[in-house]
Amino acid sequence: MKRRWRSERFRRWLDRRVPPAAALALSHRNVFILPSAAGWVFALLLIAMLLTAINYQNSLVYALTFWLVSMSLASMWLTFRNLAGLHLRAGHAESCFAGETVFLPLRLSVKTGWRAGLLAGFPGDPVEQTTVVPGVSQDIRIPLTTRERGVLRPRRIKLTTRYPFGLFTAWSWVALEYPVVIYPRPEHLPLRLSSGAEDPEGESARGVGSDPEFSGIRDYRPGDSMKLIAWKHSAASDSLKSKEYETEEGGTCWLDWEALTGETTEYRLSVLTSWVLQAEEAGIRYGLSLPDVVLEPSRGEQHQTRCLRTLALWEGR
Amino acid sequence: MAELSPSVPPRGLLLLALALTGALIPHISYLPAWLYALSLLVVGWRTLVWLGRVRFPGKIVRGTAVVLATIAIVESSGRQMSLEAAGAFLVAAALLKVLEVSRRRDAVVLIYLVFFLQTAGFLFHQGIGDAAIGLVTIFLAVAAMVAVQASGAKGLPSGLPVLKPALSVMLVSIPFMLVLYFLFPRFAPLWSVALQSEKTLTALAEQMAPGDIASLSQSSGLAFRVTFERGQPQRSELYWRAMILDHYDGRTWRDSGKERESSPARPAGDARFQYEVILEPTGQRYLPSLVGAGSDEGRIRRTDAGLLRHRSPVYQKLRYVVRSTGMAVMADLDDEALQRYLHLPEGMNPRSVEWASEFTQDLSVREFAEKLALHFSSNAYFYTLKPSRYGRNDIDEFLFEGRRGFCAHYASATAFVARAVGIPARVVTGYQGGEWHPDGYLTVRQYDAHAWVELWDGERWLVFDPTAAVSPLRIEHGLERAVEEEGTFLTDQPLSPLRFRGIDWLNRLRLEMESLNYYWNRWVLSYDGRRQNEFLRNWLGLKDFAEGLYVLAGSIAVMFGLAMLVLWWRQREEADRPLVSAWKLLRERCESLGVEAPEGLALGQLLALIATRLPALHSEAMELRHAVDQTLYAGAGDEKLLARKLRRFALRIRPGAEATAAGNINKRPI
Structure with missing residues (x-):
């Protein structure tokens, strides 16, 4: 409890000190530095060398020891400088469904001096070193496994370096704003269309239409049901393939929140997400009806994105 | 955040290999031969790994290698822990570590080992050349550190400078290194180190049989250097006393060890000379000094015979300051000491004893010495580095048959005859003379080793050098001139620059090199607590060390401030855009x-x-x-x-x- 409170306090302090922004330049305000494990071992080595110098009264060993002491102090400054002056800019991240991995693009640039041995990533994730050359911006993509729908609020990215000697670790907690929306995790429930009698507008929310006919094989898309996956074709190629069914063109349907009464909010949103995908796939016009929000039936990529965003950002009930 | 398998780039490996080679150089002189075989094996294996021909050795192979190497070191060092054994162990550890270097962590460990190997190397060799090689080694190791840190899973980014940052860090660090070097307090050793070098140091032996000193005379190795701060002695006064040999067993003279030591050892009376000696390691306690010597330093003791001794055996270059009166101290000899200085084994050298009885007993000591000197100079005695071989009654054979001998023969015979006459006598070993350098200091080499005699005249010990009677050249001009005709000077060292002193430019070059070495010794190697105090007093005008600490703190603050200023300046440039x-x-x-x-x-x-x-x-x-x-x-x-x-x-x-x-x-x- 206390720990949580403390880490919360740390987070708030960090937010004040290094506020989230779309771009940021590292300086003494937001770079931290401490000796690394190798640095502590090096300190032990220096102590051993100093004892050798004292006990053998050896001037050259004194000189060597003091030179290495002096160099390690200089390296502290260099390690700090390896981060300071670095400009970070958040790139455009593509939306994805919750549970999938979103790649957060990060553009690193610097005006003067090389910046080597940079590690950028979320704590605990494996990362690769990058080097930034002055005048050339370096793009890296940081993978993040998403959990919830909505506007992505990533944890702070940790930017670390131990260059040049590995004796000190300098790091910064970078909060960058990524205006990316994570769609709800699709929950497959077959969308069946039927001509409804009750709804005067046209088709009912959840109805049975004509049975879909098998029309071919296409690439797997998120939200496709396990039943749709063409396992034989998938095995023959590198990626998953799905079976495609065609329904009658030109139909219109409403994807209605009310059709899923009795379920939890997130489940309903997930099913609706899956329906949006299925309807778009089937090539029918579909409208989305949520409490407070109604999107008129339409089709096409733009309409699909609008529906998915609405589902992702919906905050009623 | 875990980093993805950081590899060691080829450039880093190369730098590391070069650094390791450099760190091994100071150890070459003593490493057992099998370690060279091991190093070849290791380099070969690692190269094949790098070429992709073989894999890294497995755990069993590595474990076996460690065990075998440890056993081999223990065995080849004669089961004695010495500095050499410890050095060989470090070398073996570093070599075996080479077989493991695949990840960054291994490389870092190896780099740290290189630093420590270099440290150990400086314990063995401290010349200017050794320091220069060490400098290159450290530079390579630092560059390897940079290369290893900068490389990721894909290796070193192409075009990334490695040598330049390493060099600039080293240069930038020099000022602070100098501050620490000059101002960090020079403590006395915290504990006496058990590990000492077993290297055979060239030194005077603790005993002397006729012919012994002749072996030293073939060595041009440096014994010590002297700078006179007060007084300038004549060449004939340059008798550097190191050891008293007062016990004769019929064959060899040795130190009975009955002389007492006392401290502090202030000189009695006005000091004519004050001089600073930088002594090469001897592994012994003696500190050569002129007659009537004393010192204020607590670590230096003086024996009853007026010799100076260091608190512990000298394994590193040692610098000490001596004041000498140039006169033997007046003293009394008690009965025990008289007996000791008159003792002769029974039945040895009967002819010499008989000859001694020809000297009248009421002869004064001075007259005895003159008579003996006359005997040596007027008869066909020869000073030679190739004396005849003498048998059991060696003094008899030398005095009456061979008549060819080195200083040890003359000293030994003189002391024997004096005792036989009834004059308390002892053999003194040490060095005589030396070479004056144009810069004003005196270089004493091993071939200046000498033996002479001191005779007791009832009040004080008189110096008597029978060699001077036989070969005045030896005393006035040194060994080279004394054996010039014989051509035996440094015959074991045909290329020694000391043999070519006649060639002018070569001799000047040699003197320049010696000068460089002298200042290196004086200002770098022998920078100790005393010199530090002098430095603080004379250069910085400080009274004591407490003030030195303020200066240390102050200069750290100033350097920190300067660094901040540089930072601010750079930031300002950026802001100016x-x-x-x-x-x-x-x-x-x-x-x-x-x-x-x-x-x-x-x-x-x-x-x-x-x-x-x-x-x-x-x-x-x-x-x-x-x-x-x-x-x-x-x-x-x-x-x-x-x-x-x-x-x-x-x-x-x-x-x-x-x-x-x-x-x-x-x-x-x-």
Whole structure:
């Protein structure tokens, strides 16, 4: 409890000190530095060398020891400088469904001096070193496994370096704003269309239409049901393939929140997400009806994105 | 955040291999032969690994290698822990570690080992050349550190400088290194180190049989160097006393060890000479000094015979300051000592004893010495490095048959005869003479080793050197001239520069090199607590070490301040860039209007923020934002021009800008 409170306090302090922004330049305000494990071992080595110098009264060993002491102090400054002056800019991240991995693009640039041995990533994730050359911006993509729908609020990215000697670790907690929306995790429930009698507008929310006919094989898309996956074709190629069914063109349907009464909010949103995908796939016009929000039936990529965003950002009930 | 398998790049491996080679150089002189085989094996294996022919050795192989190497070191060092054994162990550890270097961590461990190997190397060799090689080694190791840190899973980024940053770090670190070097207090050893070098140090032996000193005379090795601070002795006064041999067993003279030691060892009476000696390691306690010597240093003791001794055996170069009166101290000998100085084994050298009885007993000591000297100079005695071989009664054979001998023969015979006559006598070993360098210091080499005699005249010990009677050249001009005709000077060292002193330019070159070495010894190797105090007093005008500590703290503060100044200066340069200052101005104006703009907000974003918050300036802000994008990211447009525009725009952000429809109107007073 206390720990949580403390880490919360740390987070708030960090937010004040290094506020989230779309771009940021590292300086003494937001770079931290401490000796690394190798640095502590090096300190032990220096102590051993100093004892050798004292006990053998050896001037050259004194000189060597003091030179290495002096160099390690200089390296502290260099390690700090390896981060300071670095400009970070958040790139455009593509939306994805919750549970999938979103790649957060990060553009690193610097005006003067090389910046080597940079590690950028979320704590605990494996990362690769990058080097930034002055005048050339370096793009890296940081993978993040998403959990919830909505506007992505990533944890702070940790930017670390131990260059040049590995004796000190300098790091910064970078909060960058990524205006990316994570769609709800699709929950497959077959969308069946039927001509409804009750709804005067046209088709009912959840109805049975004509049975879909098998029309071919296409690439797997998120939200496709396990039943749709063409396992034989998938095995023959590198990626998953799905079976495609065609329904009658030109139909219109409403994807209605009310059709899923009795379920939890997130489940309903997930099913609706899956329906949006299925309807778009089937090539029918579909409208989305949520409490407070109604999107008129339409089709096409733009309409699909609008529906998915609405589902992702919906905050009623 | 775990880093993905950081590998060791080929460039890093190469630097590391070179650094390791450099760190091994000072150890070459003593390493057992099998370690060279091991190093070849290791280098071969690692190269094959690098070429992809074989794999890294497995755990079993490595474990076996460690065990075998340990056993081999213990065995080849004769089961004695010495500095050499410890060094060999370090070398073996580093070599075996080479077989493991695949990841960054291994490389770092190996680099640390290289640093420590170099440290150990400096314990064995401390010449200028050794220091220069060490410097290169350290540079390579530092560069390897940089290379290893900069390389990721894909290796070293191409074009990344490695040597340059290493060099600049080393250069930048020099001032602070010097401050620490000169001001860090030089403590006495915290504990006496058990590990000492077993290297056979050239030194005077603790005993002397006729012919012994002749072996030293073939060595041109440095014994010690002297700088006279007060007084300038004659060449014939340069008798550097090191050891008293008072016990004769019929064959060899040795130190009975009955002389007492006392400390402090202040000289009795006015000191004619004051001089600083830098003694090469001897592994013994003796400190050569002129007669009537004394010292104020607590670590130096004086024996009853007026010899100086160090507290512990000298394994490192040692610097000490001595004052000498140039006169033997008046003293009394008790009965025990008289007996000791008169003792002769029974039945040895009967002819010499008989000859001694020819000297009248009421002869004064001085007269005895003169008579003996006359005997040596007027009869056909020879000073030679190739004396005849003598048998059991060696003094008899030398005095009456061979008559060819080295200083040890003459000293031994003289002391024997004196005792037989009834004059207390002892053999003194040490060095005689030396070479004056044009810079004013005296270099004493091993071939200056000498033995002479001291005779007791009832009040004090008189110096008597029988060799001077046989070969005055030896005393006045040194060994080389004394054995010139014989041609035996340094016959074991055909290329020694000392043999070519006749060639002028070669001799000058040699003297220059010696000079360099002298100052190296004086200012680097023998910089100890005393010299540090002198330095503080004479150069910095400080009274004691406490003040030195203030200076140390002060200079650390000054250096820190300088570093901060450099940082600030660089930052200022950055800030001076027109766009940055315009950006800052924009932000300040926004804040003054209550529009909150975070520090890290990029210029484009800032303009977008202004556009939304200040509708009156919307279109202009958007226009400028486009211009910013064009200039900064597309590289089209002039930065300075843009900065000027931004500055002008920033000035328009002021109270009332929210309300007016167009900024221009606001500018004109109505």
